[in-house]
Amino acid sequence: MQRAAQENPDLLVLKVEGAAVSWRELICRVNQVSNMLAGRGLGRGDKVAVLARSSIEYITVYLGSLQAGVCIVPLSGMASSTQLEGMLRDSGSQMLFASKATLDLISPFHGRIECLIEDGYIAFDFEADGWRGFEELMRGASDEDLIVDIQPEDAFNLIYSSGTTGVPKGIEQSHYMRYEHVIRFKAMGLDKGAVTMIATALYSNTTLVALLPTMALGGRVVLMPKFDTEEYLKLAEAERATHTMLVPVQYQRLLRFEKFDDFDLDSFEVKLSTSAPLRENVKRDALDRWPGKMIEIYGLTEGGIGTVLSATEFPDKLASVGKAGEGAEIRIITDEGLELPVGEIGEIVGRSGAMMTGYHGRQDLTDAMIWISPEGDKFYKSGDMGRLDEDGFLYLLDRKKDMILSGGFNIYAADIEAELIKHPSVSDVAVIAIPSDEWGETPLGLVVLENSAKDTEDDIKLWVNERLGKTQRVSAILLRNYLPRSTIGKILKRELRDEYLSQITN
Template identity: 50%
Template sequence: MKSNLSKMPVYAPITPGEPMEAIGQRIQRFATARAEHPALISEQSVVNWEALLNQTNKVANHLREAGLQHGDAVAALSENSTNYVALYLGVLTAGGCMVPLSGMASAEALNLMLSDCGAQFLFVSQKNRDLLQSLRPGLKALANNRIVSLDENGEGIGQTLGDWLGNASSEAHPADVSPDDAFNIIYSSGTTGTPKGILHDYRFRQRQMERMSRYGLDGEAVNLVSTPLYSNTTLVSVLPTLFHGGTLVIMAKFDARRFLELAETHRVTHAMLVPVQYQRILSDTEFDRFDLSSFKLKLCTSAPLRPEVIADAMARWPGNLREVYGLTEGGISTSLDCAAHPSKWSSVGIPTEGAEVRVIDEDGQELPSGETGELVGRAISMMRGYVNQPEQTQEMLWESPGGQVFYRSGDMGRIDEDGFIHILDRRKDMIISGGFNIYAVDLEKALLDHPAVEDAAVIGIPSDQWGETPLGLVILKPGQKNSGPELLQWANERLGKSQRISAIELREELPRSTIGKILKRELRAPYWQPFKR
């Protein structure tokens, strides 16, 4: 695998002589420098840095004894746990490439991912035992003795992690790695064909870890982790905390009340959350009784945070709030300091250090400030490409007139007169009705302004007259009795003629990914299915 990955092009700017200390090498020092300092806190245990390093080294040493070669892929299918973190660090310490997989994916998609990355080992939690059974018939290249349970119970999976490690040495023998070596592969959530495997090298991750440490994600951080480790959203905050010897408080599954309890108990300083989590935490009826004074910074990513939610968080939740916008692929990187720019809460901020964002039209021509088009970006952290999919990688690229490579975001947006980036919609979610481009976010904002509306999504559905037309899907706040026609009239009175919503349907819930994104593809499917051949 290493030879194939090493041939993939480098799109990030290269700095000759750039210092690099791999995470697998760096964390060895914490065993002596802060041996008793808590590294991981879960519902079940507290693991100090000495214990974490011992387990990390055992994993690394036994992986190599069992045949792992430099650059080989190791996959995991698990919820967050202390064992999962130790495995992640162990794979990197051994010189392997970590491939975290989502338990929300289908067995068919997971088999494609495992084959695509050439995984040499698979570690599975008991929660995913049944999913593993669906996978096994397709795991022809992965022997049973290379499938290991991450939990104490190995029933239906194989050896437990403890039995598999046996008497493995805990001596430190971290692998030598280069900036070009594979760090991890993050798979997209595609539903057809082989999902895209996004390859991050050590250059990508080290630069990202150093940048995020400037937000306080360092050795003094107590970072509450409530999003899954297979998501890049999570890794953006988890890795720098580990890299600098801080503390992770780990939630296997998010719950708003439990989040508040853990934050108070462990004097949490940082958290990376997605918009729906902010909404659920702030709406908890007991929110204001919790002591959250230890918070220094809260981060938000995966989707823009509504200005009214930012206002609520800034008023009631101690510490600053910083919104982060970027792609798992890298390239685009912006940040909004909410305390410093209260008039810009409708934006996702300005490009971070070393990043550049531009706007292009459908023909790939650059647009001036203020005009709407697709956002493209270039930054210090950029993926090496999609594994085994060079054509898809090429489709992602846009070359500037000066010959620099930018990544296409698929997001429609604009840059205002002060250089702040505003996101309007995913390009594929944009509604084209009667020849007019309609951005769902504008319609959703109108609906969300209604005091009875808890949540809303707008999608394009087929229309004989207009080609497609906007449909509003609305969740009402508890106790509200407003009808669809009432909401429709209210919203359309506040929208332009070309933006009018055709109808509103009331829903009990909206489908979301595990990191809180509304799955518009699922919402659209029933309306467009009759038109598919």
Template identity: 50%
Template structure:
């Protein structure tokens, strides 16, 4: 049998009509620029969101019949209209004929929907195998020709290098049952294993030209990519290389590598559960990226979080808003609870800008109190269970809180000072999980109040929250955030995937601004918050797998504990889109473990609860900059200022000052402290002092050195603890380390390293000191090493250096500074 006859038989076999997986889906045949095509539209789908489906088949096989069920499932999971195009095949029509057909189909789809003429609101492209190649080439061509590009592309098992030079072409020959040689035997008739299909497609043309092999193209400016490939495929490395090159070009790219699947397995959606799961994730990709435009419109002008949550209940009534344990509330149910809480508060005299405090672990009830308070126009004051009774009394007095919600386990903190909380109304002491002895119960507090909206008008200047700083002496500083300041976070969240289809695992306490940075964009954009009352590493992983978590904000110590679990790899974390870290610097080695071992991207935020100073590091996109905290966030201005009040040049250390629209109104009722934290430049601009020392490298990335107050001044020279810690953490027996200043008769101050050893190990402190000092400069050398089984930390993971320093300075009249 000659090659031509064999190809004809293969085409006939692949194009046999298949049973339709869902007869309720509308399938309409049409012609696009002379080529057969189909509109595939599920009932109730959004016809303004459209996906161009480009089938695979090595440029020589397949058509509409072979991929129809894949198109149906894709349309259903995306809830959109799919246009499937039957492009011309090689060898009858070699390159670039197929790409020309796809370009014609793309232009048609942009301007026409299933119901006729009408511009697409959201437009995507999806292709598998050769269709992945054509999809990537289509992105390049639309960019180069100035045509509207896709809002995102889904590339499955794509062939992006027609030179076939990737290692996996050789290493995976025996594992790829589709285009390899599983039996190890060379068959002359096997045109895929022999790569005859490439010759037929190119017809003697250059295999490295970008539209033929997108891996050789400049990828800058492309839209978000979702790249999916099997680890056993010959084409595995094509996908990996395309992803890495896209990231290097500044393109948002997500790569998923699947085990135990074959080439282009999504085209077998009727038979293979893994194919159905992959198509569901593509649906999520389309919905999330399509939502970005919705978010831009929703938050183009001031919209309070409470009003956005009302919209969520109306727009996505079937979506879950909150999950805690085995309890959950849909958005309409949650919205009704917030109305009930707001009405209960208003009935007890709470007015806009009044203060309501809460002291409890995370819970569904706490969520109702927090967001119900905001709906009433009041300001929420979340309190820390790590504070002392005296500090809590001062916070309550300073905030003017008129109502206090309390969990029973914290009564021992409040009972000793309850009589001093005179600003709380008579019936304003409410127990979440108890009542009696002067405390009302949560259920009785809201029982009988209407679940209709209270009708309070929310304006930008109203207070959102007062968050009290930790570790202070005297009256704690209350950081007041206005509604307008918080609103800045909502549309930014959509850019990192927060949407009605996101699920965020909340494992840090609600009194922390760290938590707010993940919780608020989740709630504003209609996502689901899965609440953990208390963090536990194993439970975190179990919940992440069970609820298919897409987002999480964790502090460094949580990342460490999770990744150190011996069973970490047993959990399916493939649903993660993005992880975040803040509150304390995430060490370079830990960042590398996160981006290597944990699916999804990693964003490290550096900033202050006060706002103004803000940087972000897209760790998965800048693997050579993991020692930094990234570059200033959009809308943030950062400068380094020396002791003389003048800006220092790049590469030199200075204190970080910042300004943005995202700044606190000030410390509540503490103008003197507000003034101390603010710097006014010669043009009258207001800057926030960070108290952190840092330097800016030649690429504009910011490297943190130390807290200004923690900087060690030894012999008149500034020594930055971060530099010393970066050396010590590389020792195999060191799990964590904190370097502090201790008194020195000779130098004024000298560095001391307090080491938390790897569990089960006991390092020789003299040897460890010598090892570190061999790698440090003469002026940096540590004076001693002390072992500590657990470094003291706050509830959000910050190492409490003040506590470490205290015993060394208690007998010294004044710390050298």
């Protein structure tokens, strides 16, 4: 990034909510953060956390911490106060930077995190007792470059998984792993001249795998703290965006927006999607109506597993998530750890140059994720079920824990969802397992209809069951106004199951 700044110091490298900053200005502030941290005795092996709305200040702290050799811990505003307290203790973070938008989450545990240094609560955009202002903290800090002997294996960031109970797992990524991301995304054009639009949160790996390479390779980033369909399109048109990283639900909302075709999006060269499977019909719609290549990426924050589908190149493989990316290897295994041949369904495992150091402080969980191949190579287990076709394309079926066991048969929700979404009145769908006295478990379809649709639950059930195999047929369809999703667009099936079980219990 220092090299990119030297080559084009006046480039407005970052824009957030109308505020823009040049490389010259940003590097000056990054240096101040680095020197401030070093002045407080923080360096390699130490950690600082951020729980804040996306902003230029957030990214300044992110980069300044890295330059000082400090590991950054971006925390999710979707976690509970109890979970966040646990993450701070687990990480050993010594400072916490926050914005007004997240203050209510911090207040319940403010002042009782032992690992935070004295006056370690830093406020970006508010004043409150027990908090020190960010600008006050920066006052007097040197803006000279700080050179630290950072090693490839040093911790870059600690990203907590989106667990719903207890303290989520801390995924430690190294500087080498992030460097691998930069090299990988350079091949997708995220370099000089790129204008990358991002509308996901900074605690998400989805955001970081596009933002960091774009900046490091000399491009510009336009970041939306909160996604809005029309505002995204206006901004993309005005900024002449060339690249974007979005999650599937954002593509769905954009392509369904009634004014989508009114916007000039001809500047787009590549559109990227990750975090959850992008449905075949959405990929096809994007190919037909949105200029530029459409690329889907399947992988884990933990790394190891990585496939790439160029939908533009392989329009006959849109049901897949592509082939193993450069330097990656994918295999399919049984529950017993035996490798399966082409076409057989099993758990997806993978290895690549970009693999996490491990789960922070949890060697037991790290070990449980590893599969050793007959050749002695280390692979990471995905927890996803899938199969490879004869051309090496990977087809995702379900989370292993979400597989439906009905009457002795393995049923995959993804197969049923793929049929349901073809119904002209269905706009969104999820299939979950529910208890059955007769079969053990049985599939339940949860459906969101298009606004003008008049179909009943029985209409949808009859239609889809005529198209499914006998063992796949849904026991019922329930209509809903929406499906709960995480901030990166994953349908929260555990919430749906818990809600259903609570209703039938009551």
